[in-house]
Amino acid sequence: MNKGDKITPWEVSGAIDYSKLIKQFGVSKLDDKLLKRIQKHTGELHLFLRRGIFFAHRDLDWLLDEYEKGNKFFVYTGRAPSGEVHIGHLFPWILCKWLQDKFGAEMWFQFPDEEKFLFKKDLEFEDTEKALNENMLDVIALGFDPKKTHFLIDTKNADIMYKQACRVAKKITFSTVKASFGLNESSNIGSIFYTSMQAVPAFLPSVLKKKKIPCLIPLGIDQDAHFRISRDVIPKLGYDKPALLHNIFLPPLTGMGGKMSSSEGNVAILTTDSPEIVKKKINKYAFSGGRDTIEEHRKKGGNPEVDVSFQYLKMFFEEDDEKLKKIEKDYRSGKLLTGELKKILIDKINEFLKVHQKKRELAKKRVGEFLFKS
Amino acid sequence: MNKGDKITPWEVSGAIDYSKLIKQFGVSKLDDKLLKRIQKHTGELHLFLRRGIFFAHRDLDWLLDEYEKGNKFFVYTGRAPSGEVHIGHLFPWILCKWLQDKFGAEMWFQFPDEEKFLFKKDLEFEDTEKALNENMLDVIALGFDPKKTHFLIDTKNADIMYKQACRVAKKITFSTVKASFGLNESSNIGSIFYTSMQAVPAFLPSVLKKKKIPCLIPLGIDQDAHFRISRDVIPKLGYDKPALLHNIFLPPLTGMGGKMSSSEGNVAILTTDSPEIVKKKINKYAFSGGRDTIEEHRKKGGNPEVDVSFQYLKMFFEEDDEKLKKIEKDYRSGKLLTGELKKILIDKINEFLKVHQKKRELAKKRVGEFLFKS
Numbered sequence: 178m179n180k181g182d183k184i185t186p187w188e189v190s191g192a193i194d195y196s197k198l199i200k201q202f203g204v205s206k207l208d209d210k211l212l213k214r215i216q217k218h219t220g221e222l223h224l225f226l227r228r229g230i231f232f233a234h235r236d237l238d239w240l241l242d243e244y245e246k247g248n249k250f251f252v253y254t255g256r257a258p259s260g261e262v263h264i265g266h267l268f269p270w271i272l273c274k275w276l277q278d279k280f281g282a283e284m285w286f287q288f289p290d291e292e293k294f295l296f297k298k299d300l301e302f303e304d305t306e307k308a309l310n311e312n313m314l315d316v317i318a319l320g321f322d323p324k325k326t327h328f329l330i331d332t333k334n335a336d337i338m339y340k341q342a343c344r345v346a347k348k349i350t351f352s353t354v355k356a357s358f359g360l361n362e363s364s365n366i367g368s369i370f371y372t373s374m375q376a377v378p379a380f381l382p383s384v385l386k387k388k389k390i391p392c393l394i395p396l397g398i399d400q401d402a403h404f405r406i407s408r409d410v411i412p413k414l415g416y417d418k419p420a421l422l423h424n425i426f427l428p429p430l431t432g433m434g435g436k437m438s439s440s441e442g443n444v445a446i447l448t449t450d451s452p453e454i455v456k457k458k459i460n461k462y463a464f465s466g467g468r469d470t471i472e473e474h475r476k477k478g479g480n481p482e483v484d485v486s487f488q489y490l491k492m493f494f495e496e497d498d499e500k501l502k503k504i505e506k507d508y509r510s511g512k513l514l515t516g517e518l519k520k521i522l523i524d525k526i527n528e529f530l531k532v533h534q535k536k537r538e539l540a541k542k543r544v545g546e547f548l549f550k551s
Numbered sequence: 552m553n554k555g556d557k558i559t560p561w562e563v564s565g566a567i568d569y570s571k572l573i574k575q576f577g578v579s580k581l582d583d584k585l586l587k588r589i590q591k592h593t594g595e596l597h598l599f600l601r602r603g604i605f606f607a608h609r610d611l612d613w614l615l616d617e618y619e620k621g622n623k624f625f626v627y628t629g630r631a632p633s634g635e636v637h638i639g640h641l642f643p644w645i646l647c648k649w650l651q652d653k654f655g656a657e658m659w660f661q662f663p664d665e666e667k668f669l670f671k672k673d674l675e676f677e678d679t680e681k682a683l684n685e686n687m688l689d690v691i692a693l694g695f696d697p698k699k700t701h702f703l704i705d706t707k708n709a710d711i712m713y714k715q716a717c718r719v720a721k722k723i724t725f726s727t728v729k730a731s732f733g734l735n736e737s738s739n740i741g742s743i744f745y746t747s748m749q750a751v752p753a754f755l756p757s758v759l760k761k762k763k764i765p766c767l768i769p770l771g772i773d774q775d776a777h778f779r780i781s782r783d784v785i786p787k788l789g790y791d792k793p794a795l796l797h798n799i800f801l802p803p804l805t806g807m808g809g810k811m812s813s814s815e816g817n818v819a820i821l822t823t824d825s826p827e828i829v830k831k832k833i834n835k836y837a838f839s840g841g842r843d844t845i846e847e848h849r850k851k852g853g854n855p856e857v858d859v860s861f862q863y864l865k866m867f868f869e870e871d872d873e874k875l876k877k878i879e880k881d882y883r884s885g886k887l888l889t890g891e892l893k894k895i896l897i898d899k900i901n902e903f904l905k906v907h908q909k910k911r912e913l914a915k916k917r918v919g920e921f922l923f924k925s
Contacts, residue, residue, distance in 0.1 A: 291717045302714065332714035336925075339709035340676065343665045346741030351725060354740055366728055367720030370744035551710075 185358055187296055189399050192434035195232055195425055202401050204233040204423060214241055219279040225272050225424065230492055233398065233423040235408070240420035243391045244280070250391035252276050253378045253419070255287030256316070258309035259300060263445040264493065264526070265427030265437035267319070269395040272422070274319045276393065277326070284326040285378045286316055286547075291331050292375075295367040302332075310544075315448050317540035317547060318533050327549040329381070331374050337551040338377045341384060346373040348410045357402045376407035380416040392419035397426060399436070427492060432464040433483055449534065452527040459486065459523050460516075466508070467515035478511035479518075486515075486522040494525035559732060561670055563773050566808035569606055569799055576775050578607040578797060588615055593653040599646050599798065604866055607772065607797040609782070614794040617765045618654070624765035626650050627752045627793070629661030630690070632683035633674060637819040638867065638900070639801030639811035641693070643769040646796070648693045650767065651700070658700040659752045660690055660921075665705050666749075669741040676706075684918075689822050691914035691921060692907050701923040703755070705748050711925040712751045715758060720747040722784045731776045750781035754790040766793035771800060773810070801866060806838040807857055823908065826901040833860065833897050834890075840882070841889035852885035853892075860889075860896040868899035 183190045184198065199206055207226075211234070216222050218241075225231050240250055254269045256262075270286075277284050290305045313328060331338060354360050354369055383390045394404065401423060408418040426436035429444035437445045443462055446455060466484030468474035481487040487508060495501045504521065507513035557564045558572065573580055581600075585608070590596050592615075599605050614624055628643045630636075651658050664679045687702060705712060728734050728743055757764045768778065775797060782792040800810035803818035811819045817836055820829060840858030842848035855861040861882060869875045878895065881887035 291714065295717060295721055302718070332717070333710060335709035335713035336707060339713050340665065340706035343669060343706070343741045344676070346744065347669055347739050349740050350737050351734075351740060351743060352736045355736070360725075362726045362729070363724050365721050366723050366725060366744050366747060367717045369725060370720065370740050373740060 184399050186400050186402055187358075189426060189436040193426065193436075195398070198398055199233050202233075202398070202405070204235055204398075204401065204421070205237075207232055207234050207237070207422070211237055211241075214238075218244070223272060223275045224493070224496055225268060225275075227498070228491060229425070230268055231272065231395065231422050231424050234421055235404075236418060236420040237393075237422060240391050240393055248391055249281065250393050250420070251283040251285060251382050253285045253287065253392055253394050254396055255289060255375070255378070256312050257289050257292040258305045258312045259293035259297070260308060260439040262312055262315040262448045263427075263437050263439050264448065265445070266315075267448075267493075268424040268427065269397065270316055270319055272395045272424070274321055276395070277322060282325070282393070283382065284321055285329060285382060286321075286326065287329045287331070287375070287378045288312065289331045289371070289374055290333075291367065292371055295365060295371055313544055313547070314537045314540040315533075317543055318448075318536035320536070321547070323543065323546035326547055328547045329378055329549050334549055334551060337385075338374060338381070341377045341381060342370075342373040344414055345376045345407060345410050346370060348413055349373065349406060353406060357406055372403050372406060375403045376410065379404070379407060379419040380411050380414065383416045389415075389417050391417055393422060394419050395422045395424065397436075398423040399426075428485060428488065430458060430462040430464065430485055432485060433488065446526060448530065448537065450530065452523075452530075455526050455530065456523050459519050459526070463489075463519060463522070465515045465519075467518075468511075471514060474514060475511045479508045479513075479515065481505050481508050484508065484515075484518065486518050489522055490525065494522060494529060558773050560774050560776055561732075563800065563810040567800065567810075569772070572772055573607050576607075576772070576779070578609055578772075578775065578795070579611075581606055581608050581611070581796070585611055585615075588612075592618070597646060597649045598867075598870055599642060599649075601872070602865060603799070604642055605646065605769065605796050605798050608795055609778070610792060610794040611767075611796060614765050614767055622765055623654070623656065624767050624794075625657040625659060625756050627659045627661065627766055627768050628770055629663060629749070629752070630686050631663050631666040632679045632686045633667035633671070634682060634813040636686055636689040636822045637801075637811050637813050638822065639819070640689075641822075641867075642798040642801065643771065644690060644693055646769045646798070648695055650769070651696060656699070656767070657756065658695055659703060659756060660695075660700065661703045661705070661749070661752045662686065663705045663745070663748055664707075665741065666745055669739060669745055687918055687921070688911045688914040689907075691917055692822075692910035694910070695921070697917065697920035700921055702921045703752055703923050708923055708925060711759075712748060712755070715751045715755060716744075716747040718788055719750045719781060719784050720744060722787055723747065723780060727780060731780055746777050746780060749777045750784065753778070753781060753793040754785050754788065757790045763789075763791050765791055767796060768793050769796045769798065771810075772797040773800075802859060802862065804832060804836040804838065804859055806859060807862065820900060822904065822911065824904065826897075826904075829900050829904065830897050833893050833900070837863075837893060837896070839889045839893075841892075842885075845888060848888060849885045853882045853887075853889065855879050855882050858882065858889075858892065860892050863896055864899065868896060868903060 252273045254273050273284055276282050288309055290309050294300050294302055294305050379392045404421055411418055429435055429437045431444045439445050464485040466480035468477055508518055626647045628647050647658055650656050662683055664683050668674050668676055668679050753766045778795055785792055803809055803811045805818045813819050838859040840854035842851055882892055
């Protein structure tokens with residue numbers, strides 16, 4: 178990690194060198210061999226896999242071994258309710274939906290509604306409750322199968338979760354969370370305990386079914402710290418370590434590096450943004466790899482590596498590899514101007530959000546189908 | 552506290568000087584004035600109040616002020632399931648039952664079934680579950696009104712308790728629990744969080760009824776540390792500090808000082824002991840204040856202050872003040888021999904346990920009436 182960088186579940190700052198993170202966190206690179214092994218089962222590879230959005234893993238080979246032995250895995254990811262959902266949040270969720278479709282996987286989606294309450298001084302449960310109700314709509318809108326999808330809300334499902342969290346907690350000392358999360362003696366005792374709750378969905382289905390079920394967790398690399406700890410603990414409780422699949426962050430509009438954040442509204446595209454707002458945000462804030470003047474751009478070409486609009490197309494919105502290649506070529510050559518590139522992205526995002534927002538509206542009546550009832 | 556003494560929720564050792572504890576813990580003495588104020592409402596005073604078993608309090612005057620204003624209080628106490636119930640455990644429970652009768656008080660009885668699991672290395676949830684099922688019978692056997700009594704079992708009722716515990720936890724730092732409970736960096740994060748759960752029943756009825764309801768907690772003085780902390784926190788959540796009423800410990804059979812403990816079976820009278828076992832334990836282990844020979848005893852008399860049998864009669868089993876006075880006089884004069892004194896106690900305990908065990912058996916079918924359902 179570069180000097181000044183910080184990657185914890187509660188803070189991501191600085192320009193992030195993902196290759197260095199692989200070494201630093203001790204995760205494995207998601208290499209071509211493993212991608213081909215996935216493709217053998219899925220027929221195709223999701224854009225997020227093809228284009229390196231998911232870039233690292235832990236024990237994915239073991240998970241595929243189990244799958245090939247007929248031992249189906251379930252998928253677990255989550256969202257700590259607070260504020261609004263932006264498009265960067267969708268990386269693991271969309272991959273989960275794809276994994277559900279391709280592998281017939283059960284999906285356990287955790288909403289740890291106490292997390293942000295415990296870690297943010299001025300946040301109240303009224304705020305997280307409100308955010309929870311909104312956030313659930315975004316997840317449902319992605320098209321999960323309600324028959325195979327279970328929402329776990331920490332404070333509401335604590336009747337089955339808290340006991341399991343205590344089993345985890347008994348095997349984690351304060352020293353460990355201090356070292357892993359940068360907590361200290363002034364940290365509140367809820368924040369100290371919290372990681373135990375985040376561990377639970379990784380083995381809860383095994384507890385409920387009374388047999389070991391492999392677990393795959395697609396997640397932002399910033400969440401790895403939780404599972405570095407719980408992967409040590411879970412085998413001591415009699416279950417298998419969950420496999421992890423890590424995604425990079427969608428950068429903020431203002432430039433590559435760091436992580437999109439809802440708390441800075443202008444650097445994030447929210448799932449509820451109107452077409453006008455998307456247009457305005459991209460045009461005004463999306464960092465450009467173009468030249469200062471049209472003449473210079475036509476002559477020397479733009480730099481797609483640092484151009485946020487191009488990167489969003491690559492990372493998320495331009496499914497078609499050929500089209501993307503052409504955009505890149507044209508931008509690099511100077512044929513495609515920054516304004517034109519931005520227009521392509523704006524249309525793509527608005528096309529995506531139009532569908533998402535429609536499904537999100539319909540989701541309001543469907544929340545009950547997804548809530549786990551113990 | 553004398554050198555070598557230790558009083559925490561998890562350890563009580565050494566000879567205990569209760570007057571010193573009052574100063575050390577900063578609690579108030581339960582004085583005659585306050586006892587008379589209670590008696591004004593109850594007509595009589597329970598033996599445990601008359602004879603100093605409950606010896607200290609926090610804010611009992613405030614509680615009575617509220618009561619006199621028509622603001623009824625509820626009573627909260629608890630039992631961390633593990634092992635068997637001995638007669639010393641019954642002090643706060645019996646007083647709670649009396650308070651329910653005399654003040655028409657609602658009773659919230661907490662079974663924090665994670666506590667001993669978190670604090671005892673080799674204890675599993677299977678053990679606490681078994682103990683829970685037994686321990687509940689002892690509480691029910693005391694005659695609580697099921698319409699006014701609610702059992703809260705932490706792991707089972709966490710769906711309403713965990714969120715409230717997080718509200719408490721957010722306002723307690725690791726430094727605080729470290730100082731109050733002697734926890735350290737090697738303590739597990741469940742044990743660090745635990746005190747938050749113990750705070751919850753003190754204000755949960757106020758949360759559920761959406762109004763401030765005064766709370767009275769009869770409890771062993773060793774539990775005071777939990778409420779020294781939570782009494783600071785609860786007002787910050789918008790509720791009143793609970794009032795506390797502290798009892799001394801029933802000493803072990805082997806001599807005054809310390810606390811009866813189920814883990815040392817021979818120094819404790821269990822609620823499930825048969826008449827023969829009670830007889831054997833008292834005759835064999837109950838420390839005697841008598842003289843070495845009958846002749847010497849007749850001549851010089853015994854010492855009831857250190858005689859465990861006499862103290863048990865005084866603290867628990869001889870309701871009648873006149874009879875007790877006569878026993879004391881006769882023992883002090885040498886008229887009553889140790890064997891005779893022990894016989895009186897054995898009969899009294901067995902009389903009590905006969906009724907208790909019968910009710911305990913009947914309680915097996917009634918557990919469901921007492922469980923809180925959220």
